[in-house]
Structures are given as structure tokens and as C-alpha cells.
Amino acid sequence: MTIATTTAPATPPSTPAPPCQKFGTEEHVRGAIAVIDPAQLDRHMRALASFGSRDPRHPGHAQAIAYVKEQLAAIPEAVVSEHKTVYQGIPLTNILVTIEPGRHTDVVTHDWVLVAAHYDSIAVRTPGWRPAADPAPGADDNATGTAALLEYARVLASSRACIQGRIILAFFDGEELFFKGSAAYLQSESQEAPPYPFAYVVNIDMVGFNPIADRLDLIWYGPQSDQLRDRVKAVNERYQIGLSLVEVFANDPRRYILDTAPFGTAGIPSVTLTERYGPADATYPGNGFFHTVNDTPDKITNKGLWLKAAKLTLATALELARFE
Numbered sequence: 001m002t003i004a005t006t007t008a009p010a011t012p013p014s015t016p017a018p019p020c021q022k023f024g025t026e027e028h029v030r031g032a033i034a035v036i037d038p039a040q041l042d043r044h045m046r047a048l049a050s051f052g053s054r055d056p057r058h059p060g061h062a063q064a065i066a067y068v069k070e071q072l073a074a075i076p077e078a079v080v081s082e083h084k085t086v087y088q089g090i091p092l093t094n095i096l097v098t099i100e101p102g103r104h105t106d107v108v109t110h111d112w113v114l115v116a117a118h119y120d121s122i123a124v125r126t127p128g129w130r131p132a133a134d135p136a137p138g139a140d141d142n143a144t145g146t147a148a149l150l151e152y153a154r155v156l157a158s159s160r161a162c163i164q165g166r167i168i169l170a171f172f173d174g175e176e177l178f179f180k181g182s183a184a185y186l187q188s189e190s191q192e193a194p195p196y197p198f199a200y201v202v203n204i205d206m207v208g209f210n211p212i213a214d215r216l217d218l219i220w221y222g223p224q225s226d227q228l229r230d231r232v233k234a235v236n237e238r239y240q241i242g243l244s245l246v247e248v249f250a251n252d253p254r255r256y257i258l259d260t261a262p263f264g265t266a267g268i269p270s271v272t273l274t275e276r277y278g279p280a281d282a283t284y285p286g287n288g289f290f291h292t293v294n295d296t297p298d299k300i301t302n303k304g305l306w307l308k309a310a311k312l313t314l315a316t317a318l319e320l321a322r323f324e
């Protein structure tokens, strides 16, 4: 006699977790940039602009720091440190973030990728503007880039890579005072927030205003940045991000007053994505509101451009930070 055996009507097998993806591979990059959330970008930009001003002489500046730290504190994998400096009596605070387990001591000595955005603001193009009292909402310059960095922290923490790469997110202060925050960080001997041996710097600054085209300047710093420039262009193609990039060569890095300047001057391959240096032309009307009290959230007229800039910056960084 044969007894029929039946397999137990079982609980359906649990879906196995998807295998982790190797950090910085095409598959990983595609997945990571796909989850950059435009609603989060918008929320952060509006919050940052709501503090009135992020000039380091204005009370809103401390609110902006508190906001950035609060958002990062909600991401358990984010390891946050501060680098402080003083410029002409003005305290500046840079906020540096790694995503665990990216901060293993065994990789600290290797090349790191710095992804930077300045969070401070200014409105010196408004006549009679007073730094300590008057608004400098800085929605485009540079709440757009700052929002992207906050979103990167969330995306990196959830990107399920087998091992994290070597990325530092830097929220720089004092860029509007001629990149004093980033320059001091690069020269710092701080133990808490050391300037890692950076192999590449990718900076995102002012990327939400261009009502007529998805065009940004790709500024590269010195001939040592040639290959990095080409990498950014290749990434734009590879992931069909769709930005129209205008190449601008910063032959004297010190003259291009962005947070890439100190790094480019130090010989580190560096690029910035920005509308900042674009002359008004058939593809760019020029943002007449930047550095005025009118750089407000309603001026962020091209959310698509902003999202593309956010994707290109992160995709480039992920590829560069891959362990070979």
C-alpha cells in the first residue's frame, strides 16, 4: 500500500531578499538615481528658504544647520561630523556626512569622492541689504543643491549595495564669502572631520532655474579635471539623464568662485554643475534673482532640470566611488 504523501500546504516561501548589488555598478546606479524623490527635494528647498536667510551672520543660519542635522539624524546610517572655522569673526560650520559602512578605517586611506553643496546664502545684489537682518532665501542658490545632498543621504542609506563606496557629502558654509568654509576644511587638521584624500570633487550649486531648457554649465577645474569632465558627460549619456551640458574650462581655478575652487587649486580633479556662469543666450535667460532677496521658491521654475542635475551628480559620484 502506498500512502500518498502530501506536502504540507505550506506557508508560501518568503520572497528572498534581492541580492545586494555591487556598489557603483550600472545596475546599482540606475536603481539609486531612480529613487531620488522630487517631492523630497522640493520639501527640503522650501524648508531651507523658509528660515529667511542662511547667511552666517543671520539668525536663520542656525535654523538651517538645525534642519540639516535633524534630517540627517533621521537616517541611522548617516555618520555626521562638523568642521568649524572662523572667517573675519564670522563662525562657519561645515557639515560632513558618510554613510556607514563607508567609514571603515581600512578604506580611509583610499581615494574618496567628495560631493559638495553650499548651504549658506547671500543677497548682496539687493541694494542696502544688511547681512544680519535682511532676507537671503537662496532658494536656487543653493537650497537646490543642499536639498539634493539631503536626498543623497537617504538614497545612499537605502541603496542596498553590498558594500558602500567612498563618498563624503559636504554641506559647506561660507561659499558666498568666497568659499571660506570649503577652503578651511581642505586645510584642516581636524581629527573629527578630516579632509579625506579626495580623488574627485563633484559640486552642485544653483540648478533649479532655467525656464527654457535643461541646460547647465559643466565647469571643470584645470587640466587635471579633463577625465572627470568626460566621465560626467559619459554618465549623462549612459543613464539617459538628458541634460544639455555646456563645458566651461576654469583655467585658473581661483577665479571661479565656487566650492570647487580650493580643491581645483590644490590639483584635485573637480567639477561643478551650475547655471551660475551661463551667459544669457537662446538656451538660458539668466537667473536675475540670484544673490537678491527675491531668490525665493517660486523662482525654481524647472523642477525637471533640478532632478536631472541631482541624478547626474549622484550617478557620477557612485561610479567614481566604486571599489574596483
Ligand SMILES: [Zn+2]
Pocket: 118, 141, 142, 175, 205, 206
Ligand atoms: Zn551658490
